[in-house]
Amino acid sequence: MNSLRTFIRPFAVCLLTLFFTDLLFSQRPPGRGPRGNREATLKEPFKGVFFNEQSTKDLFSISETGVSTKPIKQAAQAFLAGLSKEQRKNTIFPVDDLEWRKWDNRHAYRRQGVGFEEMTGAQRELAFALIRSGLSARGLKQTQDIMKLNGTLEELARRPGYGEWLYWITIMGEPSDTQPWGWQLDGHHVVINYFILGDQVVMSPVFMGSEPIEAKGGKFKGTIVCQEEQDKGLAFINSLSAKERAKAIVRSQKDGTNTVAEAFLDNLQLDLIGIPAKKLSKKGKEQLLALIQVYVGNMREGHAKVKMSEVRKHLDQTWFAWIGGTGQDSVFYYRIQSPVILIEFDHQRPIAINRSGIPTRDHIHTVIRTPNGNDYGKDLLRKHHLQHEHK
Numbered sequence: 001m002n003s004l005r006t007f008i009r010p011f012a013v014c015l016l017t018l019f020f021t022d023l024l025f026s027q028r029p030p031g032r033g034p035r036g037n038r039e040a041t042l043k044e045p046f047k048g049v050f051f052n053e054q055s056t057k058d059l060f061s062i063s064e065t066g067v068s069t070k071p072i073k074q075a076a077q078a079f080l081a082g083l084s085k086e087q088r089k090n091t092i093f094p095v096d097d098l099e100w101r102k103w104d105n106r107h108a109y110r111r112q113g114v115g116f117e118e119m120t121g122a123q124r125e126l127a128f129a130l131i132r133s134g135l136s137a138r139g140l141k142q143t144q145d146i147m148k149l150n151g152t153l154e155e156l157a158r159r160p161g162y163g164e165w166l167y168w169i170t171i172m173g174e175p176s177d178t179q180p181w182g183w184q185l186d187g188h189h190v191v192i193n194y195f196i197l198g199d200q201v202v203m204s205p206v207f208m209g210s211e212p213i214e215a216k217g218g219k220f221k222g223t224i225v226c227q228e229e230q231d232k233g234l235a236f237i238n239s240l241s242a243k244e245r246a247k248a249i250v251r252s253q254k255d256g257t258n259t260v261a262e263a264f265l266d267n268l269q270l271d272l273i274g275i276p277a278k279k280l281s282k283k284g285k286e287q288l289l290a291l292i293q294v295y296v297g298n299m300r301e302g303h304a305k306v307k308m309s310e311v312r313k314h315l316d317q318t319w320f321a322w323i324g325g326t327g328q329d330s331v332f333y334y335r336i337q338s339p340v341i342l343i344e345f346d347h348q349r350p351i352a353i354n355r356s357g358i359p360t361r362d363h364i365h366t367v368i369r370t371p372n373g374n375d376y377g378k379d380l381l382r383k384h385h386l387q388h389e390h391k
Contacts, residue, residue: 038264042101047267048373051337054272054317056372059339060379062387065199067302069177072196075133076175076183079126087114095173095180100193100376104263105207105365107150107161107188107352113170116147117163127169131185134194134203139298142208145225146190152215152223153188157352162188180381189365191263195377197384201303202377204341204370207262208298211352211363226364229345232291233334237322239287240280245326247275254324256349256357258333261342261367266375272337274321288320292336295343295368310340324359331359342369 050056080088091114093099099112116124132140151164166187172195173181182195191207214224240248250273261268277285289312296307311318317339324332324347331347344367347359373379 041264041267042098044267046101046373046376046378048375048378049261049266049268049270049342049369049371050373051339051371052269052271054339056339059372060374060383062197062380062383063200065201065303065306067199067201067306069196069199069201072130072133072194073175073177073181075126075130076171076181079123079130079169080171080175082123082126083114087118090114091169091171092174093170093172095182096381097172099170100172100182100184101264101266103184103186103191103193103205103207105189105191105209106263107166111168111186113168113184113186115166115168117165119165130169130183131192134183134201134300135192136297136300136304139300142225142298143185143190143192145223146208146210147187148220148223149210149212149215149225150188152212152218152220153210153352155218156212162352180377180384182377193376195380197377197380200377200380201299201306202370202374202380203299203303203307204368204375205261205266206295206298206368207366209348209363209365211348211350213362213364226366228294229366230347230361230364232294233345234326234328234330234332236287236291236320237326237332237334240275240284244275244280244284247279248320249322249326250274251323252325254331254333254347254359256359257346258323259344259346259348259365259367261344261369262365270337272319274319274335274337276316277318277320278316285315288318288336289315292338292341292343295366296341307341311338314339329361331361337371339372340370342371343367 083091116127119127131143147164147167150162150166154162168186170184175181178198180197185192189209193205195202210225213226215221237245237248277288280288292311293308296304299307319337321335322332324330333346336343346365347361348363348365349357349359350363369375
């Protein structure tokens with residue numbers, strides 16, 4: 001009997017490994033290619049990101065948060081007032097326009113709105129004031145540092161398509177205290193979608209990352225990003241017990257790209273993978289919340305607290321998964337799946353510098369989405385329209 005168990009155990013482990021590997025590969029995004037076919041998904045009606053076997057009832061409602069959005073409205077109005085008539089025409093879109101979904105974390109994409117490169121110094125200050133009004137100090141700094149590192153990439157790659165000012169802003173709807181509206185920052189490695197209804201905010205999808213992660217020379221020497229996301233993720237997986245880690249680690253070998261929710265991938269149906277938070281110790285749950293806070297904390301403080309209260313409410317329905325090593329210098333991917341937030345962190349293969357298929361710590365992608373139909377505030381906007389039509 002013991003010899004039979006000795007034979008069966010490794011066989012069972014092998015089968016489980018093959019199952020989860022197949023599961024992950026089946027959830028990968030469409031191939032990129034030189035331009036990829038991702039834009040074709042814009043022809044699909046928006047549905048959102050959903051998780052199999054998870055309840056989606058009554059997650060989002062129109063309500064008062066008690067956190068004023070007036071400073072954001074005023075910053076947007078000042079930004080628009082500082083533009084020329086032609087620039088405003090190119091920058092403003094209807095609140096329900098498809099433009100929300102036309103963002104790309106890659107560098108080679110035709111973007112709408114007004115670009116930082118064409119702005120005057122005064123206009124750039126107004127643009128950053130708008131971004132500052134919606135973000136925390138950390139969120140603003142990381143956004144600006146990513147832009148700077150795109151300048152570093154221009155120095156290293158020595159070819160067009162990269163640069164500190166190759167970022168664009170669009171405004172959806174009319175800045176208002178009561179009506180839905182929002183803004184979008186779009187460019188290589190940093191994308192922020194910011195929807196507002198009354199004093200409610202939905203900040204997603206958000207993409208932040210860089211290649212390189214650190215400027216080791218040049219104009220922006222010393223600039224570095226995404227270290228807290230990396231280090232706290234690694235600290236969390238290593239804080240788990242051996243039993244918890246065994247459930248959380250889906251695969252110990254990482255390949256080049258594991259993210260599933262980047263640009264043009266608004267409609268996803270994903271399986272829950274890894275370990276459910278309800279299986280963690282009390283300390284483990286608090287450490288997971290602290291990791292989520294790193295991402296949510298890029299929002300201005302008041303609305304970050306509102307978001308974290310939503311996350312806490314659904315903590316027992318939250319899952320954490322890991323791919324890759326857990327050593328001090330390992331490369332890895334992790335995913336957090338909650339009814340109200342999806343987070344991805346990924347060490348990716350080099351693309352612009354020393355291209356290869358081997359993932360590196362010098363190229364990081366992070367993604368934040370609001371599952372269950374509320375990316376871009378779509379579910380709130382739908383409910384607003386229903387109320388408005390009813391009245």
